Amino acid sequence: MPEEKALNGTKQNTEPASPLSGLAPMTKNQVMDIAMDLGKILLKSGAETSRVEDTMMRFCRSYGYYDLNVFCTPTVIILGDESPRGKSRVFRVRWRATDLGLIMDINELSYNFRRWKLDYAGAKRWLQGRLALSHPYGNTAVCLASGFGSACFAMLLGSASIYNFVAAFLTGFIAMALLKMVNSFHPTPFWENFLAGLSIGIVAQTCCLLYPYCTLENITVGALMPFLPGLAFTNGVRDYMAGDLLSGNSRIAEAGLFALSIAIGLAFALKVWDWGGLP
Amino acid sequence: MMHYLMAFAFAFFATVAFGVLFQGPKRILWRSGLIGGLGWIIFIGLKEGFSVHSFSANFLATVVIALASELFARIWKEPTTVFEVPAIIPLVPGLGMYKGMNYILQDYVSYGSEVLLGAAVDSCAIALGIMMVSGVLRALKTGNDMARQRQQDLLGTAVPPDLYVTDPEEEK
Structure with missing residues (x-):
């Protein structure tokens, strides 16, 4: 391996430094590389900012590089070197998705790095292998889950009946399927949520028109639930508590904006329905 | 009793569906489902059985959810968020938001804003619950870590020499 040749005879190899005992040697550049990868994956799969910063810092410090510092907001990661002639790295995050499994596995890696004895190439390979397995549920499963979740919520809100269950299932399923269809055009989050609200309003009212035993309120609220920004809200609050005020503010603002755009879409559907003179 | 059992079952399945929506692996789905069902049962039990105000009911249910997910996180060595995020979702006041918006659309602005408020x-109660539990447990867990980090922040790069590693590439 080329890295081993470069490291022969350096201070790191000859000195039995106690904190590095279980670790394969890595240069500072390589450590920054892996730390940046961990941060990117975590932030892109929807982890809180404090978790991203904590994981990256713990990784850098476990190699003894105490002069690397991380600054992270929901849209950018900056890994800076405090030492003179140090280089820094910046990564701009534009698209974020949610993948709890990836967060769990990266967390496991960052706690077990010492035990698994991964070197640079091994860590890269592990990360690539894990990334290939990300997003285990396909579009069909996600749409079905959205429909099922909506249906269960509609039953939770009182006046439980099988009609509400079926109608809410249809509404949630159709809204999520529509989002997955327009996903390839990369709409901005505002238009995505607007479309979700619009389709929920139209489908729910159609269900109520076709079958008068359905409750419009329950169906709509149940179908709205998968699109409410619960993750952004929870993460924002946790960021506040961890002291990352900037990320907390922006996450809460994101949650508010998303909720507002769903409400605008839904209101648009209801108003248009009214103007059309339909019941 | 039947009412609560059904509520538990529906909250369980809703939470599991949300776990799938957030791409959670299969081994955590039923665990977060248990927490979600528990939180919802406590919420409606307090609200309907003991007629507690919905702020307190939300707050207590969130505290129970957060504590249970911290416990599960300790047991199965997973991050807390993974259990907490799907389990919190049933408590989100979607019905109030929808009702308030609908009243405002129909020109009952004052009543609509009351419901929205x-x-x-x-949701403030939920935020408060998460904040309190995560704040207290963060203080308990990372107290030592934070103290070390604060010392480092004060000292800058002046770390103990046996911990400091020079970059082999830089020495060349």
Whole structure:
């Protein structure tokens, strides 16, 4: 391996430094590389900012590089070197998705790095292998889950009946399927949520028109639930508590904006329905 | 009793569906489902059985959810968020938001804003619950870590020499 040749005879190899005992040697550049990868994956799969910063810092410090510092907001990661002639790295995050499994596995890696004895190439390979397995549920499963979740919520809100269950299932399923269809055009989050609200309003009212035993309120609220920004809200609050005020503010603002755009879409559907003179 | 059992079952399945929506692996789905069902049962039990105000009911249910997910996180060595995020979702006051918006659309602005404000207060209760539990447990867990980091922040790069590693590439 080329890295081993470069490291022969350096201070790191000859000195039995106690904190590095279980670790394969890595240069500072390589450590920054892996730390940046961990941060990117975590932030892109929807982890809180404090978790991203904590994981990256713990990784850098476990190699003894105490002069690397991380600054992270929901849209950018900056890994800076405090030492003179140090280089820094910046990564701009534009698209974020949610993948709890990836967060769990990266967390496991960052706690077990010492035990698994991964070197640079091994860590890269592990990360690539894990990334290939990300997003285990396909579009069909996600749409079905959205429909099922909506249906269960509609039953939770009182006046439980099988009609509400079926109608809410249809509404949630159709809204999520529509989002997955327009996903390839990369709409901005505002238009995505607007479309979700619009389709929920139209489908729910159609269900109520076709079958008068359905409750419009329950169906709509149940179908709205998968699109409410619960993750952004929870993460924002946790960021506040961890002291990352900037990320907390922006996450809460994101949650508010998303909720507002769903409400605008839904209101648009209801108003248009009214103007059309339909019941 | 039947009512609560059904509520538990529906909250369980809703939470599991949300776990799938958030791409959670299969081994955590039923665990977060258990927490979500528990939180919802406590919420409606307090609200309907003991007629507690919805702020307090939301707050207590969130505290129970957060504590249970911290416990599960300790047991199965997973991050807390993974259990907490799907389990919190049933408590989100979607009905209040929808009702308030609908009243405002129909020109009952004052009543609509009252309902919307109630929903906002409920979500504040949820936020408060998460904040309190995560703040207390963070203080307990990372107290030592934080102290070390604070010392480092004060000292800058002046770390103990046996911990400091020079970059082999830089020495060349």
